[in-house]
Amino acid sequence: MNAQPALLSVRDLRIVFDGRRGPLTALDGVSFEIAPGEILGVVGESGAGKSLTGTAVIGLLDPPGRLAGGEIRLSGQRIDNLPGEAMRKLRGRRIGAIFQDPLTSLHPLLTVGEQLVETITTHLPVSKAQARERALNLLKEVGIPAAETRIDHFPHQFSGGMRQRVVIALALCAEPTLIIADEPTTALDVSIQAQITTLLKRLCREHGTAIMLVTHDMGVIAETADRVAVMYAGRVVEIGPVEEVTRRPRHPYTAGLMASIPSVHRRNAHLNQIDGAMPRLNAIPAGCAFNPRCGFATDFCRENKPGLPPSGHAAACHFPLREMAHG
Amino acid sequence: MAEANTILKVTSASCRFDVSAPTLSRLFSHEPRRILRAVENVSFSVQRGTTFSIVGESGCGKSTLARMVVGLQRPTQGMLDFKDIRRADGSVGPPRVQMIFQDPYASLNPRWRVGDIIAEPIRELKLRKDEGETATRVGDLLEIVGLSRADASRFPHEFSGGQRQRISIARALATEADFLVCDEPTSALDVSVQAQILNLMVRLQKEFGLTYLFISHNLSVVRHMSDHLAIMYLGRFVESGPAEEVFGRPRHPYTRLLLDTIPDVEQPNRQRRPMSGEVPSPIAPPPGCAFHPRCAQAVERCRTEAPALRREGELEIACHLA
Ligand SMILES: Nc1ncnc2c1ncn2[C@@H]1O[C@H](COP(=O)(O)OP(=O)(O)O)[C@@H](O)[C@H]1O
Ligand SMILES: Nc1ncnc2c1ncn2[C@@H]1O[C@H](COP(=O)(O)OP(=O)(O)O)[C@@H](O)[C@H]1O
Ligand code: SF4
Ligand code: SF4
Ligand SMILES: [Mg+2]
Numbered sequence: 001m002n003a004q005p006a007l008l009s010v011r012d013l014r015i016v017f018d019g020r021r022g023p024l025t026a027l028d029g030v031s032f033e034i035a036p037g038e039i040l041g042v043v044g045e046s047g048a049g050k051s052l053t054g055t056a057v058i059g060l061l062d063p064p065g066r067l068a069g070g071e072i073r074l075s076g077q078r079i080d081n082l083p084g085e086a087m088r089k090l091r092g093r094r095i096g097a098i099f100q101d102p103l104t105s106l107h108p109l110l111t112v113g114e115q116l117v118e119t120i121t122t123h124l125p126v127s128k129a130q131a132r133e134r135a136l137n138l139l140k141e142v143g144i145p146a147a148e149t150r151i152d153h154f155p156h157q158f159s160g161g162m163r164q165r166v167v168i169a170l171a172l173c174a175e176p177t178l179i180i181a182d183e184p185t186t187a188l189d190v191s192i193q194a195q196i197t198t199l200l201k202r203l204c205r206e207h208g209t210a211i212m213l214v215t216h217d218m219g220v221i222a223e224t225a226d227r228v229a230v231m232y233a234g235r236v237v238e239i240g241p242v243e244e245v246t247r248r249p250r251h252p253y254t255a256g257l258m259a260s261i262p263s264v265h266r267r268n269a270h271l272n273q274i275d276g277a278m279p280r281l282n283a284i285p286a287g288c289a290f291n292p293r294c295g296f297a298t299d300f301c302r303e304n305k306p307g308l309p310p311s312g313h314a315a316a317c318h319f320p321l322r323e324m325a326h327g
Numbered sequence: 328m329a330e331a332n333t334i335l336k337v338t339s340a341s342c343r344f345d346v347s348a349p350t351l352s353r354l355f356s357h358e359p360r361r362i363l364r365a366v367e368n369v370s371f372s373v374q375r376g377t378t379f380s381i382v383g384e385s386g387c388g389k390s391t392l393a394r395m396v397v398g399l400q401r402p403t404q405g406m407l408d409f410k411d412i413r414r415a416d417g418s419v420g421p422p423r424v425q426m427i428f429q430d431p432y433a434s435l436n437p438r439w440r441v442g443d444i445i446a447e448p449i450r451e452l453k454l455r456k457d458e459g460e461t462a463t464r465v466g467d468l469l470e471i472v473g474l475s476r477a478d479a480s481r482f483p484h485e486f487s488g489g490q491r492q493r494i495s496i497a498r499a500l501a502t503e504a505d506f507l508v509c510d511e512p513t514s515a516l517d518v519s520v521q522a523q524i525l526n527l528m529v530r531l532q533k534e535f536g537l538t539y540l541f542i543s544h545n546l547s548v549v550r551h552m553s554d555h556l557a558i559m560y561l562g563r564f565v566e567s568g569p570a571e572e573v574f575g576r577p578r579h580p581y582t583r584l585l586l587d588t589i590p591d592v593e594q595p596n597r598q599r600r601p602m603s604g605e606v607p608s609p610i611a612p613p614p615g616c617a618f619h620p621r622c623a624q625a626v627e628r629c630r631t632e633a634p635a636l637r638r639e640g641e642l643e644i645a646c647h648l649a
């Protein structure tokens with residue numbers, strides 16, 4: 001399992017927001033690793049802390065949010081305490097980013113060619129002409145038709161799906177070893193969504209790039225990720241190989257989440273539902289944060305916060321589910 | 328289909344938008360008029376107490392069709408005809424129609440207490456004789472949708488997305504609605520909360536005999552909810568029929584591609600081949616079958632001749648080959 005040294009290692013990451021009524025803990029001891037070339041899916045309901053985790057890895061956490069503990073390492077090197085300039089260099093060079101809304105990554109008044117060339121020359125020792133050549137190849141590689149002319153177009157001249165391809169090309173400019181993709185297909189239509197995930201998978205395979213793929217879509221995870229981390233209320237509650245976690249979930253939250261997805265193969269009379277909603281940051285229950293919504297909760301759960309054991313397929317639960325009702 | 332039970336009959340309804348540049352500048356630049364065909368020649372009927380769903384990618388005309396059904400948008404052609412119904416209380420008349428939106432927050436006045444939001448239609452339509460009865464009804468409605476009576480005194484921002492959707496359902500029920508047009512009601516919600524809302528909608532349908540026009544881009548959700556469905560592409564129905572038949576044996580190449588394209592957590596396919604191309608502009612749709620640039624089965628005829636909707640039992644399919 002751990003034969004390969006981790007490309008990204010996140011240990012006990014804590015993020016706190018300093019609010020008027022005191023600090024609120026948004027990430028509470030998040031730990032996971034990503035191997036080179038691996039796709040780690042990160043799922044969970046909105047507010048679970050998925051984006052914050054990605055933001056912290058890219059070093060884009062803004063006040064009032066701050067790192068309050070833990071460490072982030074890329075190929076063994078601490079990157080969470082780098083000074084601003086060093087982090088900016090690292091970002092783009094070794095870590096690329098793709099967000100839900102491609103327009104947040106694109107400058108509206110520059111052609112996509114100008115933006116690609118700028119990013120390439122910032123990170124690689126190449127001439128303008130070589131950079132343009134590379135930009136063109138990248139656009140072709142991400143599947144922009146008629147790239148020779150499209151390279152001189154502005155972002156608004158592209159459809160949503162094509163824009164996201166441009167953003168992927170931007171993220172790839174300097175051949176990063178890791179890409180943080182935060183809901184890269186959420187705003188896209190189903191047919192375009194499949195095109196983009198297929199593209200990401202192919203790039204990951206061909207370039208050996210690792211991806212942290214944040215999404216709330218379990219289907220996307222099941223078909224794209226190698227491993228998956230399930231987050232709830234600022235913690236990783238389950239992590240493991242994607243087949244194991246989706247077919248034999250051990251955490252009651254993961255199991256509930258899986259069972260609440262309607263099937264496209266048959267019509268069920270009733271969907272499993274997890275009652276209640278994820279707590280707000282100022283009202284995270286003591287002990288296991290999931291306890292008010294958990295059918296297995298005991299007094300022990302209400303008092304003791306379960307940790308995430310360091311094993312291949314692990315759940316942060318005092319009473320993890322055995323293989324029983326599944327399969 | 329049992330005509331007797333039909334609650335809504337839509338006949339050849341179209342909605343076109345004139346999206347030309349303003350007249351003067353168009354005259355100077357000699358630009359032609361630009362007409363966007365949002366919904367084109369759509370016919371279907373909905374049976375009382377059932378769910379009819381509309382599925383398709385964004386921009387295919389789902390919301391425009393929904394707005395026509397609730398009367399927020401006039402069809403530029405065709406007819407939408409609600410049939411009189413007899414209610415449990417013996418009254419007879421056209422069904423009361425209400426709409427549920429994707430973003431409940433945008434449709435709830437943030438400055439009003441939830442109790443007043445739900446009471447408004449009751450007061451407006453004088454459905455209860457005094458404030459006391461109105462308050463009782465509001466409390467009952469809150470409980471019906473799974474909230475508590477005490478929630479009446481709180482404001483919308485104090486609720487989660489799922490709870491807000493419950494509030495908008497309660498407000499729709501407050502009008503004694505018979506027919507709910509639900510436009511992507513769970514698309515903004517997390518799956519576990521989506522399950523809560525879908526379960527609630529199924530329960531309310533059984534309890535009150537509600538009819539749903541259910542709009543979604545999510546095929547699994549549609550499979551879960553629908554008795555009948557129609558798949559739309561560029562403003563037109565390409566396939567429609569009983570949900571079990573369409574899902575059990577999809578005929579139209581677009582329906583098949585859609586079903587083949589969605590990621591599936593139950594039977595994951597890591598080698599899935601995505602559909603090629605993108606949805607073309609509804610202002611200049613491709614000639615012939617509008618789907619032909621993306622269709623692997625397309626033959627010469629598809630490029631020139633638009634396929635007519637063909638009836639096969641309870642199914643309708645618009646394809647030269649299927
Ligand atoms: N700028 C901010 N100020 C205060 N709280 C924030 C801020 N950004 C995020 N949060 C909170 O942090 C938690 C995690 O957010 P996020 O990582 O965006 O969740 P996810 O991406 O899983 O939906 C949420 O409760 C959110 O409200
Ligand atoms: N008021 C309007 N004026 C001009 N075009 C419109 C208007 N409303 C919708 N459209 C266009 O009609 C088409 C169908 O839109 P819509 O019904 O919202 O689709 P959907 O709900 O399936 O995403 C789109 O191309 C949209 O841009
Ligand atoms: S620790 Fe207890 S409350 Fe938390 S998920 Fe496990 S059984 Fe449920
Ligand atoms: S009519 Fe032709 S192009 Fe259209 S869906 Fe059928 S086979 Fe494909
Ligand atoms: Mg997020």
Ligand SMILES: [Mg+2]
Pocket residue numbers: 389390391
């Ligand atoms: Mg819509």
